[in-house]
Amino acid sequence: MEALSQAEAFARIRLLRSPNVGPVSYRQLLRRFGTAELAIAALPDLVKGSGGYRPASEERVSVEVQAVRAAGARYLFHDSPDYPPLLAELDGAPPILTCRGDADLAQKPCVAIVGARNASAAAVKLARMFAGELAEAGYVVVSGLARGIDGAAHQASLSSGTIGVIASGIEIAYPPEHAELQEAVAMRGLLLAEQPPGTEPLARHFPSRNRIIAGIAAGTLIVEAAPRSGSLITARLAGEAGREVMAVPGSPLDSRSQGCNQLIRDGATLVQRTEDVIELLTSFQGQPRLVLREASKDWELAETADDPADIASLLTTAPVAVDELVRQSGASTGAVQLALLELELAGTLVRHAGGRVSRT
Incomplete structure (x- = not known):
């Protein structure tokens, strides 16, 4: 380049x-x-x-x-040599990130460790154990600098270099009590932000932050998570990217374990020791196991598109695959992609994971 x-x-x-x-x-x-x-x-x-x-x-x-x-x-930038290589595999990867620290860390084998903010003492201890032992084994631990499991994972792997991904601007610490930890990550590891400087962390920014965490890593380990938590969003995004999804089982009587138990029931790999994680990640070859279809590029050759209004008439607020729009409209892939681009720029289209789109 x-x-x-x-x-x-x-x-x-x-x-x-x-x-x-x-x-x-x-x-x-x-x-x-x-x-x-x-x-x-x-x-x-x-x-x-x-x-x-x-x-x-x-x-x-x-x-x-x-x-x-x-x-x-x-x-x-998305095409720079030091952009995280696994993240670059994703269609919706951030085209531009801001960073502080050693960007080369993202070139090494990475594993994400995330979990509950109000984590139990046992789960925090487990997160520290997994993070410390994985760091010693040569893996870079990635997390979101949140309270609970995230913070424990960063602290345990700080001496080997850890990657923190935040939902705010690069200079804003959140939560405030992690300001010192965030600065330590930036000085001794790598701190990444997608949002522009000055952006306060809003609820809608956290799923975007989570897709970066999942995208950088070959696998994501959930230590403890309640149902419908942000950690489960990270796990789902990791699964959609074809990465390893691992979970630590817990007591069904503790709501903070229900998310992990649900993940295991749905197909995530049950892990209890660091060796279990290493065994899974060792077989990862640097390519998503379930390759998301890359959007066809033949639309670049189209000089004109079908009327975007015709494509818009096929859209509802329910997400639909672009392939389905091509089939139903009878237009070329290039024409549909160009029409969707115009609709997005006009503010009437929303893009979703997996190459799906919907009306606003």
């Missing part, structure tokens, strides 16, 4: 910060126009009937870049 010019790097940040541009549409725009600079210039004409689409302003992006530098952080 050729080194990005400052102008193109700036344009990429500006493109991703523009209204309704997400990870999928960002990549599609880069494929179609070749550079972010050309894509930004084309955006107003691409969003038909938008009433004047305006990309993110240069002033806004300049302020962001200055804030990243002030935080002692830097940008990681």
